[in-house]
Amino acid sequence: GENVEQHPSTLSVQEGDSAVIKCTYSDSASNYFPWYKQELGKGPQLIIDIRSNVGEKKDQRIAVTLNKTAKHFSLHITETQPEDSAVYFCAASVPSGTYKYIFGTGTRLKVLA
Amino acid sequence: GAVVSQHPSWVICKSGTSVKIECRSLDFQATTMFWYRQFPKQSLMLMATSNEGSKATYEQGVEKDKFLINHASLTLSTLTVTSAHPEDSSFYICSARTGGPPNTGELFFGEGSRLTVL
Numbered sequence: 001g002e003n004v005e006q007h008p009s010t011l012s013v014q015e016g017d018s019a020v021i022k023c024t025y026s027d028s029a030s031n032y033f034p035w036y037k038q039e040l041g042k043g044p045q046l047i048i049d050i051r052s053n054v055g056e057k058k059d060q061r062i063a064v065t066l067n068k069t070a071k072h073f074s075l076h077i078t079e080t081q082p083e084d085s086a087v088y089f090c091a092a093s094v095p096s097g098t099y100k101y102i103f104g105t106g107t108r109l110k111v112l113a
Numbered sequence: 114g115a116v117v118s119q120h121p122s123w124v125i126c127k128s129g130t131s132v133k134i135e136c137r138s139l140d141f142q143a144t145t146m147f148w149y150r151q152f153p154k155q156s157l158m159l160m161a162t163s164n165e166g167s168k169a170t171y172e173q174g175v176e177k178d179k180f181l182i183n184h185a186s187l188t189l190s191t192l193t194v195t196s197a198h199p200e201d202s203s204f205y206i207c208s209a210r211t212g213g214p215p216n217t218g219e220l221f222f223g224e225g226s227r228l229t230v231l
Contacts, residue, residue, distance in 0.1 A: 034219070036222070041227070042224055042225060043119070043206050043208075043224045043225045044157070044222045045222070046220065046221065100147065101147075102159075103156045103157045104156065105155075105156045106154075106156050108154075
């Protein structure tokens with residue numbers, strides 16, 4: 001089955017710097033890759049997603065890139081702010097059955113003021 | 114984005130009792146909802162897929178008699194933890210997918226329910 005690996009597990013950056021989180025997946029048939037932000041004690045919130053027919057997608061300070069050949073995708077946050085501090089999860093959608101999502105192990109991002 | 118409401122947000126119960134958690138899609142209909150469990154500082158573990166009008170599909174290792182799932186309508190799925198024990202204490206999160214055909218909609222999560230079993 002699908003397996004998603006995520007790195008790094010923790011990341012500290014200075015306010016204003018960029019942060020990059022990387023994920024790899026194993027099932028080449030996966031074709032949808034969302035990113036979620038989870039704040040303490042809350043449910044995950046979708047922040048950006050990308051489908052396999054696109055190589056890059058950007059939404060203001062957040063961007064996601066996808067390399068289908070290498071089976072990896074990355075989240076890029078520019079001009080980080082303290083409120084970006086949270087746990088970020090990547091996921092891959094398994095294109096069969098109910099299209100369940102397999103999540104990465106999460107990255108705890110800390111933006112230092 | 115779409116709104117998924119989960120209730121209660123936290124619950125404390127005695128060992129041996131049952132607890133029901135509700136998950137509602139407020140502004141869209143969801144034929145499929147998912148239930149996850151999350152331990153502290155860990156990722157989301159898919160427990161089961163809740164299908165409206167049919168039986169839930171459980172992931173390997175998840176006891177279906179322990180975690181009863183009912184998806185009675187297109188906007189409501191419930192998870193009942195039966196005969197709860199301290200090891201069932203966890204953060205339970207539901208999610209629902211918008212859109213029509215599978216893999217075309219987005220997945221939105223509820224705010225989670227923290228269960229503590231004494």
